Amino acid sequence: MAKTVKSVAAVSPNKPLSPDRSRRVIKNRWSPVAIVILNAVLATCAEVLLKIGAMQTLSIRLPGPIAFVSAVFSLWVVLGIVAYVGSLFLWLAALSHLPLHLAYGLSSTVHILVPLACWLVLHETIPIGRLVGMLLILAGTLMLGFAHK
Amino acid sequence: MVNLYTLVLLALSQFVLATGQVCLKHASGSDARPVSDGLVRAGWYSVGIASMASWFFIWLHLMRFFDLNRLFAFEGLSPLLVAGASALFLEEKISARAWSASVLIAFGIVLVALF
Numbered sequence: 001m002a003k004t005v006k007s008v009a010a011v012s013p014n015k016p017l018s019p020d021r022s023r024r025v026i027k028n029r030w031s032p033v034a035i036v037i038l039n040a041v042l043a044t045c046a047e048v049l050l051k052i053g054a055m056q057t058l059s060i061r062l063p064g065p066i067a068f069v070s071a072v073f074s075l076w077v078v079l080g081i082v083a084y085v086g087s088l089f090l091w092l093a094a095l096s097h098l099p100l101h102l103a104y105g106l107s108s109t110v111h112i113l114v115p116l117a118c119w120l121v122l123h124e125t126i127p128i129g130r131l132v133g134m135l136l137i138l139a140g141t142l143m144l145g146f147a148h149k
Numbered sequence: 150m151v152n153l154y155t156l157v158l159l160a161l162s163q164f165v166l167a168t169g170q171v172c173l174k175h176a177s178g179s180d181a182r183p184v185s186d187g188l189v190r191a192g193w194y195s196v197g198i199a200s201m202a203s204w205f206f207i208w209l210h211l212m213r214f215f216d217l218n219r220l221f222a223f224e225g226l227s228p229l230l231v232a233g234a235s236a237l238f239l240e241e242k243i244s245a246r247a248w249s250a251s252v253l254i255a256f257g258i259v260l261v262a263l264f
Contacts, residue, residue, distance in 0.1 A: 091173075092173065092177055095173060095174050095177035096177040096178055096179060096183075097179070099179070099235060099239070099241045100170060100171065100174040100231060100234075100235040100239055100241065101228075101231060101232040101235040101236070101241055101243055101247060101251070102247065104170060104227075104228060104231040104232070104235075105228050105232070105247070105250060105251055105254055108228060108254045108257070108258065111257065111258050111261050115261065127264045128264075129260055129263065129264030130260065130261050130264040132260055133256070133257045133258065133259070133260025133261035133262075133263075133264065134257065134261060135257070136253050136254070136256050136257030136260065137253070137254050137257030137258065137261070138257075139250075139253050139257075140250040140251065140252075140253030140254035140257060141250070141254065143246060143247075143249065143250035143253065144247055144250040144251075144254075147244055147246045147247050147250065
């Protein structure tokens with residue numbers, strides 16, 4: 001189990017906090033949120049890397065029914081899998097410090113980051129309806145993030 | 150193609166997804182309720198990972214019946230279901246603000262999937 005982080009709720013509201021302690025409380029409050037966001041960033045990287053890998057023409061191709069496994073011979077696909085595994089570990093780390101509903105909601109930022117990454121890296125377009133959806137998700141995750149005590 | 154079979158599968162996929170997340174949360178513990186027993190933790194992790202694997206295969210099967218963007222629109226349900234499951238099984242207190250945020254996120258995911 002990761003080192004226990006003291007929650008803000010554990011700090012008495014009546015006692016004034018020293019500047020050092022306030023900084024620690026703020027750090028403790030936002031660190032798990034930062035881990036969830038980092039998890040979403042890694043998951044986005046994984047999606048883009050897998051997409052690039054899937055579009056590549058491979059020099060090694062396995063026969064018949066296991067042909068789909070040939071994708072692992074692409075460096076991009078391997079990097080994508082590594083990024084996915086990394087994001088899973090970050091998710092598990094964040095879960096031990098955040099309520100599930102909050103962590104799950106915040107992880108929805110991946111639905112903003114993937115279209116943005118596709119636009120930036122793969123030059124895909126973002127229709128106006130999708131943009132509105134991304135803004136709604138952004139508003140929701142900001143509301144959740146600031147609701148976190 | 151929406152019929153009784155695909156609707157049941159969709160409901161099942163969302164159910165096992167929420168179950169998996171609740172089990173993983175149980176395994177990870179929290180600041181207030183840490184999980185100390187290694188065996189208990191391994192049990193929760195196993196059920197959680199098995200549920201997530203089931204979700205993946207049901208989802209893969211559903212892709213045969215729906216266009217990908219239509220299927221992903223149903224993923225909009227997951228923040229609401231996971232929030233409901235957290236309140237029911239993990240006794241998390243969810244404020245009205247957090248519920249509103251989850252509804253916004255759910256609508257956003259549906260729009261992102263449809264356009």
